[in-house]
Amino acid sequence: MKNLIDFFSFTDSSTRYxxxxxxxxxxxxxxxxxxxxxxxxxxxxxxxxHSVLPGVCLAFMLAGNKNPVWLITGAFITGWISLYxxxxxxxxxxxxxxxxxxxxxxxxxxxxxxxxxxxxxxxxAEQSGLNSFLFGQAAALVGKDxxxxxxxxLVLLTTITLFFKELSLLTFDEAFARSIGLPVRALELLxxxxxxxxxxxxxxxxxxxxxxxxxxTPAAAARFWTDDIxxxxxxxxxxxxxxxxxxxxxxxxxxxxxxxxxxxxxxxxIAFTSFFFAPKKGxxxxxxRQIRIKNKMNQExxxxxxxxLGEEGKDFFVSRSISDIxxxxxxxxxxxxxxxxxxxxxxxxxxxxxxxxxxxxxxxKGQRIVKLHRLWELYLTExxxxxxxxxxxxxxxxxxxxxxxxxxxxxxxxxxxxxxxxASEIPYNH
Amino acid sequence: xxEHVENPxxxxxxxxxxxxxxxxxxxxxxxxxxxxxxxxxxxxxxGKSTLIKAIMNLIPSNSGYVxxxxxxxxxxxxxxxxxxQKESVDWxxxxxxxxxxxxxxxxxLGLLKKPRxxxxxxxxxxxxxxxMDAFAKRQISQLSGxxxxxxxxxxxxxxxxxxxxMDEPFAGVDAATExxxxxxxxxxxQQGKTVIxxxxxLQSVTRYFDWVLLLNLRLIASGPxxxxxxxxxxxxxxxxKLTLLSEVSNLMRKEGFPHxxxxxxxxx
Numbered sequence: 185m186k187n188l189i190d191f192f193s194f195t196d197s198s199t200r201y202x203x204x205x206x207x208x209x210x211x212x213x214x215x216x217x218x219x220x221x222x223x224x225x226x227x228x229x230x231x232x233x234h235s236v237l238p239g240v241c242l243a244f245m246l247a248g249n250k251n252p253v254w255l256i257t258g259a260f261i262t263g264w265i266s267l268y269x270x271x272x273x274x275x276x277x278x279x280x281x282x283x284x285x286x287x288x289x290x291x292x293x294x295x296x297x298x299x300x301x302x303x304x305x306x307x308x309a310e311q312s313g314l315n316s317f318l319f320g321q322a323a324a325l326v327g328k329d330x331x332x333x334x335x336x337x338l339v340l341l342t343t344i345t346l347f348f349k350e351l352s353l354l355t356f357d358e359a360f361a362r363s364i365g366l367p368v369r370a371l372e373l374l375x376x377x378x379x380x381x382x383x384x385x386x387x388x389x390x391x392x393x394x395x396x397x398x399x400x401t402p403a404a405a406a407r408f409w410t411d412d413i414x415x416x417x418x419x420x421x422x423x424x425x426x427x428x429x430x431x432x433x434x435x436x437x438x439x440x441x442x443x444x445x446x447x448x449x450x451x452x453x454i455a456f457t458s459f460f461f462a463p464k465k466g467x468x469x470x471x472x473r474q475i476r477i478k479n480k481m482n483q484e485x486x487x488x489x490x491x492x493l494g495e496e497g498k499d500f501f502v503s504r505s506i507s508d509i510x511x512x513x514x515x516x517x518x519x520x521x522x523x524x525x526x527x528x529x530x531x532x533x534x535x536x537x538x539x540x541x542x543x544x545x546x547x548x549k550g551q552r553i554v555k556l557h558r559l560w561e562l563y564l565t566e567x568x569x570x571x572x573x574x575x576x577x578x579x580x581x582x583x584x585x586x587x588x589x590x591x592x593x594x595x596x597x598x599x600x601x602x603x604x605x606x607a608s609e610i611p612y613n614h
Numbered sequence: 615x616x617e618h619v620e621n622p623x624x625x626x627x628x629x630x631x632x633x634x635x636x637x638x639x640x641x642x643x644x645x646x647x648x649x650x651x652x653x654x655x656x657x658x659x660x661g662k663s664t665l666i667k668a669i670m671n672l673i674p675s676n677s678g679y680v681x682x683x684x685x686x687x688x689x690x691x692x693x694x695x696x697x698x699q700k701e702s703v704d705w706x707x708x709x710x711x712x713x714x715x716x717x718x719x720x721x722x723l724g725l726l727k728k729p730r731x732x733x734x735x736x737x738x739x740x741x742x743x744x745x746m747d748a749f750a751k752r753q754i755s756q757l758s759g760x761x762x763x764x765x766x767x768x769x770x771x772x773x774x775x776x777x778x779x780m781d782e783p784f785a786g787v788d789a790a791t792e793x794x795x796x797x798x799x800x801x802x803x804q805q806g807k808t809v810i811x812x813x814x815x816l817q818s819v820t821r822y823f824d825w826v827l828l829l830n831l832r833l834i835a836s837g838p839x840x841x842x843x844x845x846x847x848x849x850x851x852x853x854x855k856l857t858l859l860s861e862v863s864n865l866m867r868k869e870g871f872p873h874x875x876x877x878x879x880x881x882x
Contacts, residue, residue, distance in 0.1 A: 222707065346726055353717050357703045363670050363696035364721030364773070365688070411753035413708045
């Protein structure tokens with residue numbers, strides 16, 4: 185608890201800087217990542233992330249110290265080369281893009297690890313901390329590093345804001361963008377550069393191995409909540425920032441905990457939550473809708489059945505027992521009872537000593553379903569030329585989905601017919 | 615068979631286009647009149663879309679040049695609108711109909727400028743013209759195929775161009791949309807705009823177009839629809855595959871042959 189207060193009160197100035205830095209890094213990478221995600225270049229982001237490692241190591245070997253400007257330059261160069269190679273290989277050879285990505289990623293990362301091992305055995309005193317580029321160590325983000333990385337992050341955010349209109353058009357419809365004379369090649373180059381830079385600044389927080397998660401996961405999570413690209417970008421930035429903050433906190437409290445994996449845990453948690461709970465697109469929402477539909481169909485089937493029984497006996501308001509119902513149509517008992525209770529609560533049925541009777545409203549509702557069923561059968565036979573003995577099954581589902589508007593159009597189209605293909609009367613309400 | 619016109623709005627001279635070294639359009643030479651509704655007709659794989667993509671410089675050409683309004687494309691871009699095939703974009707993109715139509719204003723807005731209120735009003739007006747104003751805020755993936763095509767058309771209208779190229783605007787749309795689109799194209803042509811449409815439904819050619827291009831790897835005919843859309847020319851376009859021509863094309867790809875001995879610079 186004391187840690188929590190220490191951390192979030194920012195009394196310690198170095199903590200304050202680390203937090204500020206992580207917020208900037210995470211939100212800027214997430215914002216750039218939104219475009220990577222929408223362009224379906226997630227794997228490319230992963231390849232770039234792995235490919236910056238040899239650049240970082242080479243820069244360290246040449247400069248002999250951990251000057252962030254050198255490291256960023258090195259990372260930028262190899263990151264760019266990897267992207268160029270992926271594009272060239274997939275454009276000029278028979279190798280497809282996914283294979284090219286796999287090739288480049290492993291070769292570059294392999295070389296990076298090799299160089300890292302050489303550095304570790306070189307006895308250079310400055311090398312401590314270079315390891316943190318593998319899994320990220322936000323706490324190392326102090327002093328000059330912060331200014332450099334933070335500066336790059338700000339440049340990223342500004343560039344995206346300035347070119348927002350062009351980048352989104354490029355992402356949505358490249359041919360059209362070209363046709364109105366947008367400098368598509370230059371914009372592609374810009375977006376690629378931004379992606380590489382986002383990776384470069386992000387690795388300080390999460391490390392090369394997990395960087396792709398930061399580029400893609402916040403955007404993927406944000407997509408569940410909105411259909412508007414601006415909101416999506418803002419949400420991705422927010423998700424990225426939150427996970428960065430929490431991840432950093434955890435690695436602050438527990439010594440020697442790498443920041444990257446924790447940030448990835450948190451952002452993945454957010455993504456899974458979105459996946460399940462987001463309104464409209466979430467799994468849970470879809471599940472509930474399925475259940476609602478099932479219940480609705482069940483209830484309407486009960487009313488329909490009671491109406492049909494009434495039709496036969498020419499009296500709709502006769503009381504029926506459960507066995508009266510199940511002898512006619514074998515409802516699963518639990519569903520039937522649940523449906524009957526709901527219908528009673530809603531005022532479509534009355535119950536007295538386990539005898540169920542339609543109310544006026546219930547009769548009307550049942551009548552409508554029967555009407556829709558028969559209208560649809562007629563429509564299928566007359567307009568789709570389907571044999572009368574094949575139309576019942578279709579009508580069983582369609583009767584529950586037709587809206588009053590479609591109902592009216594159907595009536596008009598068929599000119600208010602009086603009987604269905606099986607010569608049953610179509611009941612109207614007048 | 616290939617009728618040329620004075621003061622053409624579009625002039626194509628000796629255009630050849632290849633994909634991966636395989637020529638898909640051979641030596642196209644044509645001129646088109648202003649203010650007409652023009653159909654490009656031909657079988658699958660005849661190079662219809664390729665032709666308008668080459669005109670819009672979306673794909674490189676091996677030889678020849680294209681002049682629009684007697685100028686090079688770069689100089690007259692803002693007088694030209696291009697409508698890609700509906701399937702060429704991902705309709706799951708997080709944008710509303712209005713957002714997409716607003717993209718039609720980007721060319722005039724220029725870099726770094728945000729759409730202004732005036733642009734939004736133009737966009738709304740264009741949505742109204744295609745009968746989609748009620749769906750302005752709707753996410754584009756929730757639209758039907760016909761509605762998506764209308765949104766694309768509204769975006770083209772928002773460009774306020776003089777010359778329109780449309781790649782299969784009637785593909786996969788419902789009857790109501792087809793009628794909306796053709797009415798719109800007719801009224802555009804009445805206002806003096808030139809509309810060039812890639813079309814694959816032979817039934818409607820004579821009803822829809824003033825002028826027609828018959829294309830099958832090479833240009834077979836170009837002229838007013840009454841004199842050009844004839845049984846004989848259609849036979850030549852659709853029947854009797856030019857097996858020799860396609861075999862040579864395939865050979866050029868296999869052997870990695872250049873199309874011309876000397877690579878000329880782009881355009882004259």
